[in-house]
Amino acid sequence: MTFAALRRFVAPIASATILVVAWASMVAHALSQAPVATTCRSCGNHGVVDCSKHKKGMLETERNIAFCSAAESCKACSGALSVDCKQCTNEAAQAELARRVETVRAWREALRGKVDAHSKVEPMLHLQTAHCDLSFGVPKLTVGKEKIDTHEGMHLYGDRIEALRALYIETLRCEEKEFSARLAVYMCRDSRQANELGPRVTGLGGNFAVGTKLMGLDAVYCMWQEPRGLPDDEALHRNIVHNVVHLLTANLEPAGYFGNPANGWVDEGLAHWFEDKIGGKCTNYCFEEVLTQQGQTYKGGRWRPAVRLLLDSGGMQSLAAIGPKNTDQLNFPEHAQSFAMVDCLLTSHGGEKFKAFLKQLKAKVEMRDAMQSVYGFGPLAFDKEFQEWVAANYSSVDSPR
Numbered sequence: 334m335t336f337a338a339l340r341r342f343v344a345p346i347a348s349a350t351i352l353v354v355a356w357a358s359m360v361a362h363a364l365s366q367a368p369v370a371t372t373c374r375s376c377g378n379h380g381v382v383d384c385s386k387h388k389k390g391m392l393e394t395e396r397n398i399a400f401c402s403a404a405e406s407c408k409a410c411s412g413a414l415s416v417d418c419k420q421c422t423n424e425a426a427q428a429e430l431a432r433r434v435e436t437v438r439a440w441r442e443a444l445r446g447k448v449d450a451h452s453k454v455e456p457m458l459h460l461q462t463a464h465c466d467l468s469f470g471v472p473k474l475t476v477g478k479e480k481i482d483t484h485e486g487m488h489l490y491g492d493r494i495e496a497l498r499a500l501y502i503e504t505l506r507c508e509e510k511e512f513s514a515r516l517a518v519y520m521c522r523d524s525r526q527a528n529e530l531g532p533r534v535t536g537l538g539g540n541f542a543v544g545t546k547l548m549g550l551d552a553v554y555c556m557w558q559e560p561r562g563l564p565d566d567e568a569l570h571r572n573i574v575h576n577v578v579h580l581l582t583a584n585l586e587p588a589g590y591f592g593n594p595a596n597g598w599v600d601e602g603l604a605h606w607f608e609d610k611i612g613g614k615c616t617n618y619c620f621e622e623v624l625t626q627q628g629q630t631y632k633g634g635r636w637r638p639a640v641r642l643l644l645d646s647g648g649m650q651s652l653a654a655i656g657p658k659n660t661d662q663l664n665f666p667e668h669a670q671s672f673a674m675v676d677c678l679l680t681s682h683g684g685e686k687f688k689a690f691l692k693q694l695k696a697k698v699e700m701r702d703a704m705q706s707v708y709g710f711g712p713l714a715f716d717k718e719f720q721e722w723v724a725a726n727y728s729s730v731d732s733p734r
């Protein structure tokens with residue numbers, strides 16, 4: 334029925350109010366059934382429009398992630414990021430909008446008992462990305478020259494953690510199915526918040542200087558931006574890179590804590606390798622003494638020249654000597670050498686072999702057997718290859734990238 338025909342049909346009885354309402358709904362029905370539909374100029378017939386209450390550019394940022402608690406607190410859209418179009422009616426779109434609001438609400442509600450209840454002093458913001466649950470309380474950051482607030486900082490770190498995970502997978506030629514856990518990262522406002530929350534989310538007791546991790550089947554890291562050790566955004570970023578690499582390495586199938594007993598050089602070396610790759614320096618260590626001496630670095634974190642000097646001065650250790658040490662037993666020069674040994678293996682033989690080697694070590698194969706079966710040489714031959722490689726590839730003069 335056309336609009337004109339409908340009008341002729343309805344006209345004689347249109348004076349009764351109740352029928353006017355019926356007429357309106359019939360018109361709406363007829364219009365929605367018509368083959369040539371009019372387009373709602375407000376929403377393009379999507380039935381919803383963008384929520385206008387978010388900062389410029391933030392809607393796109395929010396749509397790139399799964400959930401954000403700052404978006405959820407928007408009074409206009411409750412985190413759905415869209416609102417109902419007032420100019421038209423679209424029941425399917427409205428139902429979808431209501432479903433999205435409920436999904437966001439349920440996600441946020443679950444975090445109240447899990448995190449908010451244990452970080453009462455200053456509530457944290459929360460973000461869910463494809464592979465990470467991030468709770469964030471870092472008050473403000475200067476990134477390059479730009480000052481950003483807690484909400485923007487959280488999205489930045491959510492993106493950085495996803496990028497790191499993708500780089501790890503690409504470097505070691507991993508498959509998604511080799512990881513069983515989502516990453517859970519808590520970047521707290523201060524040491525009080527970190528020490529309140531840390532034991533709750535990791536199940537590990539005791540105070541810690543910067544951070545605490547639960548690794549293996551779970552992948553949890555809780556930390557705060559300790560100002561001497563992590564004075565700026567770059568240092569904070571390197572800390573997250575180093576520790577998230579530990580979480581990924583431990584969760585990589587076969588899942589389990591790695592680097593104790595023995596093989597700390599592989600565990601630390603790989604964490605340092607990504608720190609250097611992304612941040613250009615290595616400034617994070619997992620050994621007890623250093624946790625009480627924040628802000629200490631070895632050779633300014635520039636380890637290629639440091640390792641070259643070790644070689645030239647005869648200070649290089651054999652793999653047989655360094656291999657049995659646990660992650661937390663390595664001293665500064667051993668950390669640097671561990672980084673370089675991993676650099677040599679990854680650069681000369683590729684990520685696929687390194688992953689195979691790592692997985693054998695995780696499956697408790699003896700290091701010399703794992704090396705022999707994956708690389709075809711043992712620790713003695715590696716010492717020779719490694720020292721020649723350092724001589725050929727590392728200069729004692731630093732050349733920052």
Ligand SMILES: [Zn+2]
Pocket residue numbers: 373374375376377378379380381418419420421422
């Ligand atoms: Zn509309």
Ligand SMILES: [Zn+2]
Pocket residue numbers: 395401402403404484488
């Ligand atoms: Zn957000």
Ligand SMILES: [Zn+2]
Pocket residue numbers: 384385386387407408409410411412414415
């Ligand atoms: Zn909104």
Ligand SMILES: [Zn+2]
Pocket residue numbers: 575579600601604617618619
């Ligand atoms: Zn470490």
